[in-house]
Amino acid sequence: LLFRLVGGLVYTQRLKRLDIFPVSESLQVRFDTLCEQMAVGKATLLFESARARVPMAVSYFKPVVLLPLGAVTHLPCDQLEAVLRHELAHIKRADCLVNLFQTLMETLFFYHPAVWWLSNRIREEREHCCDDMALHHHTQPITLARALTNLQEVTMNPNNLAMAATGRKGGLSARIHRLVANPRLKPSILEFTLVFAVVILMSSTVLTRAAAPQ
Numbered sequence: 524l525l526f527r528l529v530g531g532l533v534y535t536q537r538l539k540r541l542d543i544f545p546v547s548e549s550l551q552v553r554f555d556t557l558c559e560q561m562a563v564g565k566a567t568l569l570f571e572s573a574r575a576r577v578p579m580a581v582s583y584f585k586p587v588v589l590l591p592l593g594a595v596t597h598l599p600c601d602q603l604e605a606v607l608r609h610e611l612a613h614i615k616r617a618d619c620l621v622n623l624f625q626t627l628m629e630t631l632f633f634y635h636p637a638v639w640w641l642s643n644r645i646r647e648e649r650e651h652c653c654d655d656m657a658l659h660h661h662t663q664p665i666t667l668a669r670a671l672t673n674l675q676e677v678t679m680n681p682n683n684l685a686m687a688a689t690g691r692k693g694g695l696s697a698r699i700h701r702l703v704a705n706p707r708l709k710p711s712i713l714e715f716t717l718v719f720a721v722v723i724l725m726s727s728t729v730l731t732r733a734a735a736p737q
Contacts (some may be wrong), residue, residue, distance in 0.1 A: 524629065561615060569587075634648065
């Protein structure tokens with residue numbers, strides 16, 4: 524698992540530097556406008572990549588959004604903007620940094636099944652949050668759902684440290700169903716209470732085991 528973590532970091536840095544190409548001026552202007560609309564505080568670059576197989580956000584300190592070659596021509600403008608809003612949501616939420624910490628916790632507590640269950644749930648809800656942020660910024664649910672469906676035709680990138688637009692393979696159909704079913708953009712009181720209770724319980728369990736004598 525430690526080799527996986529280090530290999531993921533190296534691969535992510537290679538994605539940012541190798542086989543990348545600038546996008547057209549019109550798309551760059553539109554991307555800058557989307558950054559301003561979503562109030563992304565960091566200077567974010569946009570490139571086409573011959574190595575990225577799906578759109579993804581890479582890095583936290585110098586964020587880059589990568590589009591696979593051909594995505595610009597194969598996706599309609601509204602679907603492409605929906606995907607870009609989703610990736611900018613990852614950057615605004617600092618998901619790359621959080622995901623790195625999450626992967627580190629998986630490495631340290633690899634033996635605990637509850638950690639893996641909670642980690643999978645976090646990754647699913649992370650994609651839901653970014654979908655909701657994209658919808659909040661003038662993206663139609665059906666547009667984003669169609670964009671995800673079109674991106675499903677591309678083989679997903681195995682890198683675990685980059686924020687791919689399609690998310691994890693198993694949760695894509697659930698995300699599309701959630702978008703079409705008109706999701707609520709804000710959690711209910713019951714959902715908030717449940718999440719808060721789970722986080723407190725998991726934190727208490729980890730701290731108790733750490734403080735226990737050998």
